[in-house]
Every structure is written in C-alpha cells, then in structure tokens.
Amino acid sequence: MLQQELNTKLESKFGFTSGMISTQAGEQAIQAFSVSPEKDGILYEAGFREGDIVLSHTKYKFYRLLYEKKGTTEPIDILRGDGVASTDKSRLKTILLKIPN
Numbered sequence: 344m345l346q347q348e349l350n351t352k353l354e355s356k357f358g359f360t361s362g363m364i365s366t367q368a369g370e371q372a373i374q375a376f377s378v379s380p381e382k383d384g385i386l387y388e389a390g391f392r393e394g395d396i397v398l399s400h401t402k403y404k405f406y407r408l409l410y411e412k413k414g415t416t417e418p419i420d421i422l423r424g425d426g427v428a429s430t431d432k433s434r435l436k437t438i439l440l441k442i443p444n
Contacts, residue, residue, distance in 0.1 A: 358384015376402040396422040
C-alpha cells in the first residue's frame with residue numbers, strides 16, 4: 344500500500360502514468376512497462392512520448408530512481424512507440440532525465 348502511494352506521488356510530480364505490456368518474441372514472452380507522459384510534465388520535457396517502453400529499468404527500479412536520485416541526470420534507454428516486436432534501431436533512444444531535487 345505504501346509503495347502504491349509513493350508511486351502515485353511520483354507520477355503526479357513527474358507528470359506521467361505507466362502500464363505493463365506483454366508481447367511474444369518467438370518463443371520468449373517479454374514483459375516491459377511503458378510510460379504515458381502528460382504534456383508539459385517533467386518526463387515529456389525530457390523527451391518521453393506516449394507509449395515509450397523503458398528498456399533500461401524495471402518498473403520498480405525506474406520509480407526507485409525517481410525517488411532516490413534527486414538532483415542527478417540519469418540515462419534511460421527506451422523503445423519509441425508502442426511495440427516491443429520491432430527491431431528498428433531508429434526507435435531505440437537514450438533519454439537523459441534530469442531529476443529535480
């Protein structure tokens with residue numbers, strides 16, 4: 344319950360929501376989480392867009408990063424768009440997220 348409250352506060356502060364997605368890559372099931380930033384929110388201003396899939400962090404580690412790394416700039420690897428199945432390298436991005444104090 345406490346974790347959910349903290350996540351809700353972080354989503355409000357950074358202006359986003361997130362969701363889990365599942366897809367199949369051959370015989371392997373892949374689970375990841377995607378973000379939906381609000382326009383003019385911190386994540387949107389950093390370069391996140393609707394449906395971006397975070398590749399470099401689990402959902403738990405991403406929220407933990409937002410909570411613990413205040414005042415730092417952290418690289419976040421994402422897949423642009425709404426699908427894990429594509430291997431188009433132009434959709435792979437690294438966003439430098441400045442985490443405010």
